[in-house]
Amino acid sequence: MGPIWWTLVSVLASTAVEECAAVAKLQMVQHEGTYSKTMSFRFNQTTEHVLVFPTSQSMYPYRISAWSSDALVESPVLLVVRQEREVLSWQIPFVVDTSTRDGVVHFHNTSRTLCHNNMLQITKSKSFTRKLSIPLSQNFIVALSTSSMVNVEVSVIVEEERNFYLTENKKYSIAVSPSETKYYYYKFLDRRSTTAVVEITSDDDVCLTVSIQDSFCPVFDLDKDITYEGKYQTINRKGGMSIRSKEYPDGFFLVFVAKADNYECSQKHSLLPRGHKNSNIIAANRTSIVNFSIVKGINGKDYGVASLVTLCAIGAFYVFAIVMVFAFTRWGTLRSYLKSKSRDITDTLEGDADFVVEPGITAEDKKQLLTNNKLTVNLLARAPTKDRRRSYNYLWHILSIAIFYSIPVVQLVTTYQRVVNRTGDQDMCYYNFLCANPAWGVSDFNHIFSNVGYVFMGILFLCVVLYRHAKIPNNCTGIPTHYGVFYAMGIALTIEGLLSACYHICPSQSNYQFDTSFMYVMAVLCMIKLYQNRHPDVNATAYATFTVLGMAIFLAMVGILNSTLSVWIVFVVIYSVLCVYISFKIYFVSFVFDGFKQLKKTFTSSDNKVEAIAPIKKSRFFLLIVANLINYAMLITGLCLYNSGVTDFGTFLLGLLMGNSVLYAVFYTSMKLVHGERICVEAIIYGVLGMAAWATSAVFFLDNATLWTVTPAESRQWNQECIVMNFYDKHDVWHLLSAPALYLTFMFLLCLDDDLVDKKRENITVF
Template structure:
């Protein structure tokens, strides 16, 4: 037996310049039931022979030394029948800082079973097989001074874990642990590994196939299988087809928390909690392997969702058809004379007269109905072009992310809710992708309703609000594309592709505001070119804010946005004739001086609304600048909230002004308005209780993970998808029906506000 060690010892001590003929190798038979301590040095080594033992459980070798030095460590070499494992005591573990290494005097390693091929055989069930094992442990050092080394061989009695049973293990950077789970014939094909830790020590949890060796050190754990970092909570979804017939579940503690805190974040942070530990890093972990949804439950959830949404869609379609034919607009006058545009430009005198009117009616700003119709369809053509060219790279990138996850096993790439992530069709988190189907269904439904409405109300010249069906179609297409892009985002939700999920939300918010303004200002409304240019700039700023969300970006945005609000306020107040309005004000000042009457607004309602709107926007900007240093929001979410708040504010103002001017809210608008409020209220409850948080690190995000709440398949964010889709549909329907009460009213009697 000494001959087996001779080549190794010769290499070691020849390098050190020690005469190997002076080395004494003490060979002893050791016991599995007791720990032994030896005093060794450069000339006295120990070889321990552990006799053959029959047990299916692997053994764990513990080695510790109170006085071994890092520069002259004790080498522990464990020989099995077909493998050799070695490490040193003390174990030096590299931290995230190159100039800082932690020393651990207590070490231990589980010896991967030589007979794992027999154990994972389909005929084996836990505890029914015994196999022979024997070990040879060599202890050596180059230290000229005597050092003590203790060795203990411990049987891992809870190595084979079972379904639906909780287990606890203790790990440290120098003492990793792993267990084995076997897929039995009657076991589910997909299981979830729930992991909980008592403290916030950073861990790496890995699932590897049933072959030896097991990669269980900080350096190599990421080379095999799937893995994720956790500190307090984690979960991995494992499928039989990927790890048949079973898998190793490995736990390794990190020497510092850099991989679990802002130190590893791709986002710029104003402050971090990064620290290095100089204490013994040991944490207790509780884990449980539990079944996920069965194939039958999977089918019920997906097919049930399609059937439910389809049934709701059919009911709403029938309701829309009935209301179009028997509701408010069914009583409209179908006879309308031929429509012609008035292309005669307004003279300077006419513009001055227009600006001096304190009460305006729609006929002044609806002189070109055919041009208005064409401009509204420009929105549709623009959004279709944007959707095609924007969606193609998004789909490509989303699929590429999924392939990288499958190839690398790195589950830190994506911010899934791992406690409710059901794989399917090659995707890691199919339920969050599939729950976006509601946006597509309701977007198609809305476009169908718009087409049907066009058969009832044609383009008009003198009555009602000028129709803008192209803009309505653009809103419906935006809803469809939002569903597709949100699905692509949820293939791998992360910091780098969050804008995929929000870009068309920006567009829908802006389209709602444009639609409301266009109702009473059709001739002077923003064109599709200028609208989408502004949206493009907003998306660009959102990208900069996500990639480098420093305070400078927020300040630049705040200044730019304030300037935009001022310019738009002038354009709205002066009916797009800003130069003429300023000239008229200058003329009044020269004629009448700086009197109070000169500066009193002619259209006070419009002026008060602009003051309120600007005050709200200024307040939101200040709030964003205040909460950002506390890492309570990110730039993309803040911008989305800003646009949504403005859309809601415009809707409230428009509805209020209708009532103030004696117009009524028709039955259809009341119904759709109440339905939208109910849908948004319910959806907001689930949106405000997130299961992930991509503004922090993956490990920190997992602390927010939650179990499924609907059909055992959908979590709260899925429910947000399923409720916000009809919420958007009802909102669009409310905007479309809002002016049905004045469909036959002469435009010269419809006020502008």
């Protein structure tokens, strides 16, 4: 054996001797632990203190608190708790990672709750009370050690967690920090109650994670592992969770963990961050005072009663609406007209079977339309068969779009719901957690079911249009009634209910357009129908209309995903160009090229240039100027509201479209009165009832219970409790009231020109 080997052996031998000497120097000092008494120790790496606590028969678990101001991160104090079935350990100072790169926060005060040795027997006990009849025992040993070469002082106290077992309708107040996490246990005692709601509030902005975990040990009560089990969500000032008894038949743990910073509750963590809403990421004090209580939720009977009452209310409205339709048909404005006309139906839903060649608009007709200051409907209703066929294109287009749009929507939101159920991540969906009643695998059944009104109102409107179509076929008098657009409006209302229900399966920043797309469609169809009444030959085709709608939805998507200044500039430019183009289309009765050509000819041949460029149709020109000013006012208002954080791009765009549809309806109704036409009693009744329904529903719509433009934790600050039958919240009431409001609005448009049904078209003014 050479000298190198002898050197290596000697080094290894000396190392082993040193390690044995170090082990020999380590002294294990055993102490008898005392409950509810502070025990202090001063020691270094040569000593390990072992606290052996006597067997306890208490039904309450114990909480160990340990603190030290001397311990350093480089040589921490290690605290190990050995129980019968598990080992719990942590260090002092307690190190928690922050959201910044390589950032950590140190805490010198720590405390943890030990899971009860007999937790399984406690949860399985059928007679769960404060005094259990089953035998209980808890045994544990606490070991303290450190690698510090200098003495450090550590204090330890072990106490019962007296508030560990939660009861209903009792308010609790606790202090939580990243190093002093807490959890409690709740069991469903009333078998008739199928749900429980945890209501949480806090007066500070410390970001918390709240978790619901099944009632078995160990409990994941640290920031790094709390998401491994059960359901969880981030909160700061308000939160809520609905728990079904069938998911946790033996009860559940309610776990509170404070985070080292506010990153996950701030706008910087949002998918769509908005700079003006940023909150402080790091706060000096990470201790949060949390107030919470558990209230009894609704049971299966309550679900059934609320659903049945809703369907009965819709049925009552059906009866009311059908009675109104038959009453107006028999005794209303159309009574004399229906008596004088043959009941032989020649115009049906399928349209005209035989193609009729109809004369188009000649060059002389265009000149008359461009120069005549007073136009009549007969000049723009030269091709009734073609116009009726074009109107049915709206029906077939919207049916096709609804099918191809809805299928991926249903697939996507169903996947979202399955992910939420499997992972327990309740930050994925923006529910009103204080009134989210789960059922049949969905987390928020009431917000889905409340959309049933849109579906039923859409079907009702389709039936009314079909009945009216059979009673009043198109003829040569009155406003040309193109039923295809009305059918499309009914389909849009029905699909809106289905898509809104899909959106509420998992409302979030990424699928808000599901809830609004067919609102855009309905707003545009209302404007199209009003314009079509007086301009049937030059009305926009279904192809052009849905192309523009597709562009609007695309812009809404871009604006939601990336609301930067450049996106807003592009939108303002496109919207301004569209307003100018539509204004020219309306002023020149759709013949924009011919109109400018005639204007150029007049300008070049006239000596008075000012008079040559003066508008021929002064009233129409003035009204278009007013409409454009109102549009720009809405645009500026929307930009200000967005900049203030009041609205978002999707809602802003929807507001523009709905504002224009309301503006056009008011203009159309006013112009009827100006031109000596009357508003029939049917339209007045439907209009008044519609405005009352809209005014009432708007009150509930404006009082938001969620806000998807912020983080999930910030959105929960808007959460509100149920207000109707402990089942519906204010947004549900908005659903239930806005559905009949839309039906009444559509009926108003359907009956608006009934006073002209037997009037010759050459006597009906175009405006």
